[in-house]
Amino acid sequence: xxxxxxxxxxxxxxxxxxxxxxxxxxxxxxxxxxxxxxxxxxxxxxxxxxxxxxxxxxxxxxxxxxxxxxxxxxxxxxxxxxxxxxxxxxxxxxxxxxxxxxxxxxxxxxxxxxxxxxx
Amino acid sequence: xxxxxxxxxxxxxxxxxxxxxxxxxxxxxxxxxxxxxxxxxxxxxxxxxxxxxxxxxxxxxxxxxxxxxxxxxxxxxxxxxxxxxxxxxxxxxxxxxxxxxxxxxxxxxxxxxxxxxxxxxxx
Amino acid sequence: xxxxxxxxxxxxxxxxxxxxxxxxxxxxxxxxxxxxxxxxxxxxxxxxxxxxxxxxxxxxxxxxxxxxxxxxxxxxxxxxxxx
Amino acid sequence: xxxxxxxxxxxxxxxxxxxxxxxxxxxxxxxxxxxxxxxxxxxxxxxxxxxxxxxxxxxxxxxxxxxxxxxxxxxxxxxxxxxxxxxxxxxxxxxxxxxxxxxxxxxxxxxxxxxxxxxxxxxxxxxxxxxxxxxxxxxxxxxxxxxxxxxxxxxxxxxxxxxxxxxxxxxxxxxxxxxxxxxxxxxxxxxxxxxxxxxxxxxxxxxxxxxxxxxxxxxxxxxxxxxxxxxxxx
Amino acid sequence: xxxxxxxxxxxxxxxxxxxxxxxxxxxxxxxxxxxxxxxxxxxxxxxxxxxxxxxxxxxxxxxxxxxxxxxxxxxxxxxxxxxxxxxxxxxxxxxxxxxxxxxxxxxxxxxxxxxxxxxxxxxxxxxxxxxxxxxxxxxxxxxxxxxxxxxxxxxxxxxxxxxx
Amino acid sequence: xxxxxxxxxxxxxxxxxxxxxxxxxxxxxxxxxxxxxxxxxxxxxxxxxxxxxxxxxxxxxxxxxxxxxxxxxxxxxxxxxxxxxx
Numbered sequence: 001x002x003x004x005x006x007x008x009x010x011x012x013x014x015x016x017x018x019x020x021x022x023x024x025x026x027x028x029x030x031x032x033x034x035x036x037x038x039x040x041x042x043x044x045x046x047x048x049x050x051x052x053x054x055x056x057x058x059x060x061x062x063x064x065x066x067x068x069x070x071x072x073x074x075x076x077x078x079x080x081x082x083x084x085x086x087x088x089x090x091x092x093x094x095x096x097x098x099x100x101x102x103x104x105x106x107x108x109x110x111x112x113x114x115x116x117x118x119x
Numbered sequence: 120x121x122x123x124x125x126x127x128x129x130x131x132x133x134x135x136x137x138x139x140x141x142x143x144x145x146x147x148x149x150x151x152x153x154x155x156x157x158x159x160x161x162x163x164x165x166x167x168x169x170x171x172x173x174x175x176x177x178x179x180x181x182x183x184x185x186x187x188x189x190x191x192x193x194x195x196x197x198x199x200x201x202x203x204x205x206x207x208x209x210x211x212x213x214x215x216x217x218x219x220x221x222x223x224x225x226x227x228x229x230x231x232x233x234x235x236x237x238x239x240x241x242x
Numbered sequence: 243x244x245x246x247x248x249x250x251x252x253x254x255x256x257x258x259x260x261x262x263x264x265x266x267x268x269x270x271x272x273x274x275x276x277x278x279x280x281x282x283x284x285x286x287x288x289x290x291x292x293x294x295x296x297x298x299x300x301x302x303x304x305x306x307x308x309x310x311x312x313x314x315x316x317x318x319x320x321x322x323x324x325x
Numbered sequence: 326x327x328x329x330x331x332x333x334x335x336x337x338x339x340x341x342x343x344x345x346x347x348x349x350x351x352x353x354x355x356x357x358x359x360x361x362x363x364x365x366x367x368x369x370x371x372x373x374x375x376x377x378x379x380x381x382x383x384x385x386x387x388x389x390x391x392x393x394x395x396x397x398x399x400x401x402x403x404x405x406x407x408x409x410x411x412x413x414x415x416x417x418x419x420x421x422x423x424x425x426x427x428x429x430x431x432x433x434x435x436x437x438x439x440x441x442x443x444x445x446x447x448x449x450x451x452x453x454x455x456x457x458x459x460x461x462x463x464x465x466x467x468x469x470x471x472x473x474x475x476x477x478x479x480x481x482x483x484x485x486x487x488x489x490x491x492x493x494x495x496x497x498x499x500x501x502x503x504x505x506x507x508x509x510x511x512x513x514x515x516x517x518x519x520x521x522x523x524x525x526x527x528x529x530x531x532x533x534x535x536x537x538x539x540x541x542x543x544x545x546x547x548x549x550x551x552x553x554x555x556x557x558x559x
Numbered sequence: 560x561x562x563x564x565x566x567x568x569x570x571x572x573x574x575x576x577x578x579x580x581x582x583x584x585x586x587x588x589x590x591x592x593x594x595x596x597x598x599x600x601x602x603x604x605x606x607x608x609x610x611x612x613x614x615x616x617x618x619x620x621x622x623x624x625x626x627x628x629x630x631x632x633x634x635x636x637x638x639x640x641x642x643x644x645x646x647x648x649x650x651x652x653x654x655x656x657x658x659x660x661x662x663x664x665x666x667x668x669x670x671x672x673x674x675x676x677x678x679x680x681x682x683x684x685x686x687x688x689x690x691x692x693x694x695x696x697x698x699x700x701x702x703x704x705x706x707x708x709x710x711x712x713x714x715x716x717x718x719x720x721x722x723x
Numbered sequence: 724x725x726x727x728x729x730x731x732x733x734x735x736x737x738x739x740x741x742x743x744x745x746x747x748x749x750x751x752x753x754x755x756x757x758x759x760x761x762x763x764x765x766x767x768x769x770x771x772x773x774x775x776x777x778x779x780x781x782x783x784x785x786x787x788x789x790x791x792x793x794x795x796x797x798x799x800x801x802x803x804x805x806x807x808x809x
Contacts, residue, residue, distance in 0.1 A: 009728040012773075016732035016739075018637060019766055023739035025644040026746050026762055032754050033684075033694045034653055035746075038640055039758055041679045043739070043765045045637050050732065050769040054776060057725065063578035064784045065772070068791060071438075072768065075795035077676035078431040078669075079761065081683050082799055084694070085425055086806035087754040088684060095653065125249040129286060130350060132253035134343055136260050136279065138336060143264035145332045151269060151315065155276050158307060159260050162283050165299070167346075169292050174353045179291040180376040181782055182368065183452060188521075192356045192364040195376070196291045199360050202380040206392045208298045209458045209541070213399030215307060216548055219314040220403050223555075226318050244730050244777065248770070251737045255744055262748065270753045270804070274760055277797060278747070281790075285767050288774055288786055293454035294377045296786045297446070301462040305793035306545060309469055312804045313552040424808075426686055428799070430669040437598050439792055441572050444594050445579050446785070453782050463789060470796055473803060523584065 008056025015049030018042055031095035032087055040080045047072055126173040133166030150222045150232050154215060161211045165204045172200030249289060256282045269315060277308045372518045373451035373527040381456065382530050386500070386510060393540060397493065400544040407555045424474050432474035439467035447538030451527040457534040461541025468546045472553050480550045489543040496536045499529060567609040568599035609666065618721045625717040632678045632713070640679040643696070654698040655684060658691050658707040660715060667722035674714050681710055733773050740766050757801045764794035 022045075025038025051065045051072075140163055143156025173196050180198040182188050187195065226232055256279050263275035280303030287296035356364055363376060363384065371379040381389055446453075447460030472480070503512035515529050572595035580587050612618075643650055662668050672683040675693060685692040693710060700706045740763055747759035768787050775783035 005725050009725045012732050013728050013735075016735040016769065018641075019769060020735045020739045020742075021641050021644050023742035023762060023766070025640070026759065027742050028644065028649060029651075030649075031653075032752075032758065033682075034651060034696060035755065035758050037653075037679060037682060037694070037696045038644055039743075039762050040765070041677060041682070042637060042640055042644075043762050044677065045633060045679070047765050047769045050736075051772055054772055057776065058781075060581075061781055061784065063581045064781070064788065067575065067578055068768065068772070068784065068788055071788065071791045072765065073677070074431065074673070075435065075791065076761075076765065077673040077682075078427055079795050079798040079802075080758075081672065081676055082425060082428050083754065083757060083761075083802040084682065085685050086802040086808075090754070090805045090807075092752060092754050094655075123246060124352060125245050125289060126352065127350065128246075128249045128253055129290060130347055132256060132286075134347060135257055137343075138339065139257075139260045139264055141336060141339060142332070145335065146329075147264070149269070151311075151318075152264070152272060154311075155263055155272055158276055158303075159263060159279060162280050162299075162303065165295070166283055166286065167343075169287060169290050169295055172292075173290045174356065177291065178778060179293050179454075179780060179782070180364070181293070181452075181454065181780075182374045182376065183782065188368060191368070192361045195356070195364055197356055197360045198363060198376040198380050201292045201295050201377050202385060204292075204295050205298055205377065205381060205456075205458065206388055208295070208302055209462075210392055210395055212302050212306060212310075212545075213396045216310050216403060217399050219310055220406050220552075223314050223317055224406055226321060230321070232318065244733055248733065248737065248774070251741065255740065258744060258748070268753070270801070271756055274753075274756055274801065275747075278760060278763065281764060281767065281794075284786070284790070285770060285774075288771055288783055291778070293780075293783050293786055294375070294456070294459075297454050297459045297789055298462070300786060300790045301459055301466065301793055305466050305796055306462060306469070306549075308797050309549065309800050310552060312800050313549075316804055316807075317552075317555060424803075426665065427669050427672050427683070430665045434666075434669075435795075437568060437572060437602055438575060440598050440602065441575055441594065442579070442788065442792065444598075445576065446789075448590060448594075449580075454785050459789070463792070466793060466796055470799070473796070473799055476808065523586070 004059075005057050008053040010053070011056060012050050012053030015046045015051075015053060017046070018049060019046030022046060032092050033084060033094065036080050036084050040076060044072060044076045124175065126170045126175070129166055129170035129173075133163045133170060135163075136160075136166065137163030139163075148233050148235055150225065150234060151219075153234070154218050154222065157218065158211070158215055161207075161215075165207060168200045168204050168207075172197035245289060249286065252282050252286050252289070256286070273308060273311045273315070276311075277304045280304045280307070368521065371527060371530070372521055373530050374521065375451055375453065375456075377454075378451050378456050378530060378534070379527075382533055383512070389537070390497075390500070393493070393496070393537065396541065396544055397489075400547050403548055404551050407551045424476070428474050432470050436467050436471055439470065440464060443467065443538070443542065447534050448531060450534040450538075451530045457537025458541055460534075460538040461543075461545060464538070464542035465545035465549060469549050472549065476553075480546075480553075482547075482550070485543045485547045485550065489540055489547070492536045492539040492543070496533065496540065499533060499536070503529070563612075564609045565599045567612060569595055572598060612664075612666065612722055613720075621717050621720045625714070625721065628713065628717065629674055629677075632674075636678040636680050640696075650697075652697050653694065654701070655692055655694050656698060656701060656706045656710075657703050658693055658711050659689055659703060660691060660707075660711055661689070662715065662718060662722065664722040667718045671711070671714055671718055675710060729773060729776060733770065736766050736770050736773070740770075753801070753805060757798055760801075761794065761798050764790065764797075 022039050022042030025042060026035050029035045029038055048069050051069050055062050055065050137160055140156045140160030143159060144153050147153050147156060177194060177196045180195040259275045259278040263272045263279060266272050280299055284296045284299040287299060363380060367376050367379050371383050373379040443460045443463035446455035446463055447457050450456030500510045502515050504510050507514040518526060518528055520526055573591055576591035576595055660671060662671060672686060676682040680696050681693050683691055684694045700709060743759040743762040747756050750756040750759060768791050771783060771787040
């Protein structure tokens, strides 16, 4: 039993390291989209890993921890997608390092609904 | 010294948040900012009340484990402040919503949110 | 001991967020900062052994209050745009 | 200048009022007074594992009644305010954009789960943290998510008010049953106490919490819905 | 009334209820059955998220394979992002590329977009009919076909079997 | 042993919350602040789970479940507000 607990603790530690790296990426990256890349997703991974580690430590808590992992895993990508899309339409600029922007090209060619200025 | 205990820290933090909230209510010109100050004031008060009910090294007043069911008074924190705060938070939401809708109505009438442009009741 | 560290860090974050909520010029940021304050207040309640209050604060203080604030602000913004 | 110093004076007054509380604060080691009574006898008297629920619903039932009334009044006044402003110029131009397809699908997947979570929170109010108020708030959040993901969707006002009225009347009715059959208003001994710590225990507390949950949920949903509808015009 | 949709919703919600409660006494099961039958009836009667899910043994098998593939990609990609964040020169080469998907079912498209979002390095910026616009932290191919092959197809071939 | 490792995890999570607070204060526009808010909530979920380990109470996890759900709604509200489609 002791060995399971140690495995769980190590997994939790890895999760918190991933969380920390995600926050570090949040600080270091140059523009919003790259911050989403490293920030929210590395931290989602880190939280899921932390909860997984707790499952190893307390096998009796598996139900709620599993639901929590499911919730975080479904809702967080959706929220970061919605935020990124709406920020793009709102006009948050891309960084200078960006090499290619197919979405802007397609908006120009009228293939995609343009940024709406109805207000 | 008990200065460094979580209940004392929470008391101080709640107290400071309360003061910041009052400062916001009194000095800001924008009505929505004043409502934000009110909601901070609310949060600070709740933290103070909950921190007053905390007892050191005791657990939550939910007796779902058998070891908590005997000699309960020496194992749990005070449930009464928690119950009070529980109702206070919900009322706080109702009051905040009411204030916000009232601010919306005011803006509809006067087309401004700046409190200094409301001169009707000034003497 | 670990409780003490958590409480101190949470207190610092809440105070900073409260100051931002009062002093920032941008109203959107102020509303989000008020949300951050109640969010961490909820973690502090868990630390103070009050899960009931934490649940209420998490669902009402940070969820619904932010929603209502933004609805009202949106309405006001739209009224302004029509002028 | 005068104004600022006055404000500072007010703040100092507040600080002076609260400072003695901080200064004379002493840590407790055990419960005293009424809390001790609740802790020691709450298990036999009320039968709820969650003592906070016991205090909210039974020991301080009148407070809860007053709170529900205040919330009802707030919701009704908001409805009145927003209804009165519906006579303003209506705008036929749609200012709503379609949400992204992913958000719509995710909300279809998540809304039933969130509703189930709300129901879990208020049915288990006497065993785990939570209760009617929190469950109601979670249910209102589920409807708010529905409204956010599909802005064009229209919500019927009638269903909300019918649920709210029925649960409110039943709540008062159960309270009065307590006067008739047991010790007083909102006494939970009108039903069998059951085994401590199981779902069917603590007398009437689960039923009261279900009613409070439905009532609070419909009231908060009503507030959100009224605000949403008011966005549509002008 | 979509019976298949309500049935699958019922099973999922009931499992959710049991996981939340953690115990299996009769009152809990009865309450759970009632609640998880009522909620899909009222709130999911006309929606079609589960309508085109396939219930064959092969689909179940592929679900598990998909989970494993996904977990593997997740770990691999996180290591990659770690390298980028730590290195002092910040080696990024971001851009928005366009990829194509064959999937029709709404649920499958959501799972595909979420999988792309969760594997760090790429995330879905917009989704329009059969194209997805993807923000890629390290662009290797600007061409639609090549990018599709690189990003989408490792998930798509499993999802195609599970959903129609 | 396990306690020590988990204490280190708590400290790391607190550090990541402080880093995202920095981004929250600095963030050039609102969307950056929302991202910082999102990371804070996700980190807090892990923090609550670890607190419930240290207190050894399963019931604290209920708070984390509700928390995870409501941060989602908060982010979507702000996103839709930015796009002017609330």
